[in-house]
Amino acid sequence: MALEMKVPSPGESITEVEIAQWLVEDGDYVEKDQPIAEVDSDKATLELPAEASGIITLKAKEGDAVAVGQVVCLIDTEAKKPGGDEDKKEEPAEKEVKEEKEAPSKSSTPEKQKEKSYATGTPSPAAKKILDEKGIDTKTVTGSGRDGRITKEDAVEAKASMGTPGLGKRGESTKKMSMLRRKVAERLVAVKNETAMLTTFNEVDMSAIFSLRKQYKEEFKDKHGVGLGFMSFFTLAIVRALDLYPDVNSMLDGDYQVKYDYKDISIAVSGPKGLMVPVIRNAENLGFRGVEDEVKRLALRARDGQITVDEMTGGTFTITNGGVFGSMLSTPIINPPQSGILGMHNIVDRPVAIDGHVEIRPIMYVALSYDHRIIDGKESVGFLVAVKEALENPEELLMDNDVKRALEL
Numbered sequence: 001m002a003l004e005m006k007v008p009s010p011g012e013s014i015t016e017v018e019i020a021q022w023l024v025e026d027g028d029y030v031e032k033d034q035p036i037a038e039v040d041s042d043k044a045t046l047e048l049p050a051e052a053s054g055i056i057t058l059k060a061k062e063g064d065a066v067a068v069g070q071v072v073c074l075i076d077t078e079a080k081k082p083g084g085d086e087d088k089k090e091e092p093a094e095k096e097v098k099e100e101k102e103a104p105s106k107s108s109t110p111e112k113q114k115e116k117s118y119a120t121g122t123p124s125p126a127a128k129k130i131l132d133e134k135g136i137d138t139k140t141v142t143g144s145g146r147d148g149r150i151t152k153e154d155a156v157e158a159k160a161s162m163g164t165p166g167l168g169k170r171g172e173s174t175k176k177m178s179m180l181r182r183k184v185a186e187r188l189v190a191v192k193n194e195t196a197m198l199t200t201f202n203e204v205d206m207s208a209i210f211s212l213r214k215q216y217k218e219e220f221k222d223k224h225g226v227g228l229g230f231m232s233f234f235t236l237a238i239v240r241a242l243d244l245y246p247d248v249n250s251m252l253d254g255d256y257q258v259k260y261d262y263k264d265i266s267i268a269v270s271g272p273k274g275l276m277v278p279v280i281r282n283a284e285n286l287g288f289r290g291v292e293d294e295v296k297r298l299a300l301r302a303r304d305g306q307i308t309v310d311e312m313t314g315g316t317f318t319i320t321n322g323g324v325f326g327s328m329l330s331t332p333i334i335n336p337p338q339s340g341i342l343g344m345h346n347i348v349d350r351p352v353a354i355d356g357h358v359e360i361r362p363i364m365y366v367a368l369s370y371d372h373r374i375i376d377g378k379e380s381v382g383f384l385v386a387v388k389e390a391l392e393n394p395e396e397l398l399m400d401n402d403v404k405r406a407l408e409l
Contacts, residue, residue: 003052003075009068010041011309016067017041018179019060026058029081036073040179044276044309048072055079063176121148127155134158184275191334196372199331202384204391206347206362209233212394212403220407224289228407230344231267232291234319236398237390238342239263239284242317245383247375249316251337257374266315266335267295271302277335278307279315289408323347329365339374342387343367 007017017039024036030050037048050056054077060066123131123138127150131138134155141158143150177185191197213228220228242249242263250259265283269276278298280291301307318335323346332343343366350363368384390397399406 001077002057003054003077004071005048005051005073005075007039007048007066007068007070007072010039010044010046011313014041014068014309016065017046019062019064019066019072020045020178021062022058024056026056028056029079030054030056030075038305041309044307044312045178045180045271045305046308047305050075052077053081065179121150123150123155124152126152130155131158187336188333191336195334195336197334197369198372198377198380199367199369200377200380200384201329201365201367202388204364204366204388205352206230206364206391208392208394210362216403216407216409219409220288223409224292226289226292226296228288229292229295231295231319231321232288233391233394233398234342234344234387235265235280235283235286235291235295236288237387237394238265238317238319240390240397241383241386243284244386245379247379248340248370248383250374251316251339252371252374253337260316263317264315266312266318266338267298268318268320268335269299269302271305271307276302276307276312277315277318278302278311279313287408288406317341319344321345323364329367331367332369334369334371339371340380340383341369342384343369 010017018041020038020040022037024030024034030036030053032051032053033049035047036050036056039046039048052075054075057074057076058072059074060070060072066072121138121141121143123141123143124145128138130152131141131150136155136158138150141150141154142148144154145151209230217228220226246259247257249263250257252258262282263284265280266277267280269278278301280286280294280298283291286294298307298311301311315335315338317338318332318341320332320341321344322330322332323344327345328348329345330343332341334341345365345367347362347364349360351358352361352363353359354361366384366387368380368387370380395401395403403409
């Protein structure tokens with residue numbers, strides 16, 4: 001009996017997916033629930049498990065766009081599992097013997113070429129060295145020596161013509177972008193075209209956070225099994241700033257402004273298939289431990305390709321950290337339909353003026369990109385200043401002057 005495997009719906013509003021990669025070959029025996037393919041939707045990459053055990057027949061190729069509900073493979077459920085792998089084990093050995101037999105014939109070609117190398121257009125050793133240093137192909141040089149040989153003088157006088165390819169590799173390859181990557185590209189272009197995006201910048205003195213982490217990070221990790229990172233400080237600083245400037249925690253819906261009384265913070269993370277943005281739900285109800293737990297959980301799921309569409313849907317504000325890749329400053333692009341995104345960057349020791357004196361402090365540049373149609377300059381600047389204030393004075397503004405209680409130590 002042949003079981004028809006159809007593409008399941010990966011989420012609401014998704015009508016088609018793309019076969020990113022088959023994990024099995026046509027004619028393989030597969031076990032029930034074994035991952036047989038990776039499929040890309042416009043929101044995530046998901047694994048397709050086998051619905052039964054049997055011999056598989058593929059009905060779609062890698063790169064094909066298939067509609068939800070379309071048959072992508074057949075599984076012969078009455079087929080028996082192969083008894084052994086002896087035949088497969090013999091194949092590599094046979095291949096090695098074949099390669100050994102073919103090796104002499106392949107190696108004979110260069111020998112024949114060497115016999116013919118001292119002919120017209122062949123450089124002398126000295127000429128070859130000079131041409132190699134200049135990056136000039138011997139085929140472009142006319143020899144004046146005996147039998148047309150290229151002499152040292154010919155090599156010295158030779159000049160590479162403008163536009164002449166050098167001796168390095170000049171290959172190229174073409175690869176179709178995944179559906180996820182194409183959708184990201186479409187969304188980014190749409191944001192630039194459809195929003196009045198503007199970016200404001202500020203700098204944050206990270207000394208206070210450095211001091212708290214140095215003092216409590218080991219105790220925090222021993223107690224909770226998760227590190228005390230920068231993301232929890234930034235998330236809680238943003239929650240506070242969103243309370244002070246609620247327009248940043250809103251979106252446009254036609255002629256209407258929709259404001260949220262909750263803070264679902266999207267965290268941009270790098271996954272195996274590109275950028276993914278899972279959401280920390282109701283961040284206003286979480287403390288430092290809760291945020292760090294969620295960040296770790298979502299990052300691991302994104303890294304392992306297990307993140308779901310639901311986990312990446314519905315954020316009200318986004319944080320992206322280019323600093324982990326070494327970025328000093330950038331203008332992050334809004335994650336639609338949200339109205340704001342905060343960009344974190346690398347932390348660098350910089351000279352700053354403190355009470356009339358120059359001191360070296362760990363400084364991070366931060367950037368807030370916002371939709372000017374809904375957020376005015378006053379609100380955007382005030383929001384970013386509120387974030388800066390909380391990060392530079394976390395003990396008072398984020399911990400209510402009780403560090404151990406805030407860190408649940």
